[in-house]
Amino acid sequence: xxxxxxxxxxxxYDDAAPAPAPVPAAAPAxxxxxxxxxVAELARAYxxxxxxxxxxxxxxxLSWLLLAAFVVVALMLQGAASTAPAGPHTALIEVxxxxxxxxxxxxxxxxxxxxxxFEDPGSRAVVLRINSPGGSPVQAGIINDEIRRLKALHKKKxxxxxxxxxxxxxxxxxxxxxxxxxxxxxxxGSIGVLMDSFGFTGLMDRLGIERRLLTAGEHKGFLDPFSxxxxxxxAYAQAMLDQIHQQFIAxxxxxxxxxxxxxxxxxxxxxxxxxxxxxxxxxxxxxxxxYVAREVVKAEEVIDYTPRENVxxxxxxxxxxxxxEGAVRALRSAGSLR
Numbered sequence: 106x107x108x109x110x111x112x113x114x115x116x117x118y119d120d121a122a123p124a125p126a127p128v129p130a131a132a133p134a135x136x137x138x139x140x141x142x143x144v145a146e147l148a149r150a151y152x153x154x155x156x157x158x159x160x161x162x163x164x165x166x167l168s169w170l171l172l173a174a175f176v177v178v179a180l181m182l183q184g185a186a187s188t189a190p191a192g193p194h195t196a197l198i199e200v201x202x203x204x205x206x207x208x209x210x211x212x213x214x215x216x217x218x219x220x221x222x223f224e225d226p227g228s229r230a231v232v233l234r235i236n237s238p239g240g241s242p243v244q245a246g247i248i249n250d251e252i253r254r255l256k257a258l259h260k261k262k263x264x265x266x267x268x269x270x271x272x273x274x275x276x277x278x279x280x281x282x283x284x285x286x287x288x289x290x291x292x293x294g295s296i297g298v299l300m301d302s303f304g305f306t307g308l309m310d311r312l313g314i315e316r317r318l319l320t321a322g323e324h325k326g327f328l329d330p331f332s333x334x335x336x337x338x339x340a341y342a343q344a345m346l347d348q349i350h351q352q353f354i355a356x357x358x359x360x361x362x363x364x365x366x367x368x369x370x371x372x373x374x375x376x377x378x379x380x381x382x383x384x385x386x387x388x389x390x391x392x393x394x395x396y397v398a399r400e401v402v403k404a405e406e407v408i409d410y411t412p413r414e415n416v417x418x419x420x421x422x423x424x425x426x427x428x429x430e431g432a433v434r435a436l437r438s439a440g441s442l443r
Contacts, residue, residue: 110225117122119272120363138260144177145365146224147273147359148313152193166395174352182257192227192406193227193229193404193406194227194228194229194404194406194407194408195228195229195230195231195232195397195398195402195404195405195406195407195408196222196223196225196230196231196232196408196410197229197231197232197234197235197324197394197407197409197410197411198215198218198219198222198231198232198234198409199233199234199236199409199411200214200215200234200235200275200278200409201235201236201237202235202236202237203237203238203239203240204237204239204240204241204244204248204275205240205241205244206241206244206272208240210237210257211238211244211246212243212244212247212248212251214224215248215412215414216247216248216251217412218318218410218411218412219231219248219251219255219410220255222410223258223259223261224259225410227408228261228408229261229402229403229404230261230262230263230264230401230402230404231261231262231264231442232263232264232265232394232397232398232407233263233264233265233266233279233282233404234265234266234268234269234394235265235266235267235268235271235275235278236267236268236269236270236271237270237271237274237275238270238272238273238275239272239273239274239275239276239295240273240274240275241274241279241314241354242274242277242298242349242352243272244274245275245277246277246352246356247278247327248278248281248354249278249280249281249360252278252281252282252315253281255279256281256283260277260286262283262402263281263282263283264281264282264284264319264397264401264402265278265282265284265285266285266286266287266392266394266397267285267286267287267288267291267293267379267388267395268291269291269292270291270296271287271291271292271293272292272294272376273295275298275359276294276295276296276357276387277295277356279360279361280356280357280359280360281362282360283371284387284389284390284401285387285389286388286389286390286391286392286396287382287388287390287391287392288379288391288393289378289379289380289384290378290380291378291379291382292376292377292378292379293375293377293378293379293382293387293388294375294376294377294382294387295374295375296353296354296357296371296374297350297372297373297374298345298346298349298350298351298371299354299374300328300342300346302328302346303328303330304330304333304334305330305331306331306332306333311333312327316331316332317349318331318332324338324341327341327342327439328342350372351394354372357372361387364386364389365385365386365387366384366385366386371385372393379391394407395407
């Protein structure tokens with residue numbers, strides 16, 4: 106019978122089964138629109154960020170250009186001011202801090218200032234205002250020699266004014282002056298030479314540390330702090346110090362020209378206050394910079410010739426350092442430096 110025919114049954118069953126739910130046609134379109142909006146939003150944010158970055162880059166570049174222009178103008182103004190002629194005045198040079206090769210009171214710095222002060226036709230005399238504990242005998246000797254040379258060349262007087270301390274190498278410089286002025290409580294003297302170090306041999310033995318020093322030359326390890334000190338080397342160092350000490354004494358005697366009242370302690374390395382220094386002839390009398398300029402030099406206007414790093418120079422150094430750091434960063438980012 107037709108109702109039991111397999112083909113007919115299958116056909117009837119298929120016609121009766123519910124049709125599968127259709128996929129909405131609008132869903133893919135909605136998803137595509139959302140993705141497009143997200144991409145557009147990200148693009149706008151990226152462009153905005155790039156604009157901000159570009160504005161900051163322009164700002165910093167303009168700032169550096171303005172700073173460079175300021176430095177150039179300041180240096181030009183300083184140069185114009187330094188070349189402007191000055192009337193009669195007292196030339197001041199500060200001797201402050203340690204006297205050493207790389208210090209502010211180095212021979213290189215002070216010699217250039219001394220030459221400028223002596224060569225200026227308006228300077229009536231040169232005043233050294235000293236506040237220093239001393240330092241290198243070599244640097245002090247160079248400065249002393251140049252002061253005496255310039256005095257003879259330009260026929261100008263030199264006066265030293267001591268503030269807090271004028272000891273050792275600083276006094277070596279001071280005795281090149283024609284007269285030395287001091288405060289009654291200043292510290293003056295310390296005419297001596299020293300060489301200091303440490304010895305660690307006993308400590309190394311207790312810790313079980315072995316010093317391995319190889320030298321070519323019998324005394325190449327002379328005064329090595331990690332090696333025992335021999336009597337021969339100690340005597341050699343002492344003889345050298347004694348010789349430098351005698352050089353110091355000779356310079357002091359020559360500079361003070363018989364004004365010293367020599368005692369057994371005068372060249373022992375001791376120091377004295379200003380009142381005692383006057384009595385011993387180490388200095389001449391009490392006085393300040395203003396007193397010397399007004400009463401001795403007779404030129405109250407004081408012009409400072411001391412070389413100092415001004416604001417423009419500091420900015421220029423910082424500018425150069427920043428440029429250097431930027432170049433290093435650029436090279437590192439490019440893979441040239443590691």
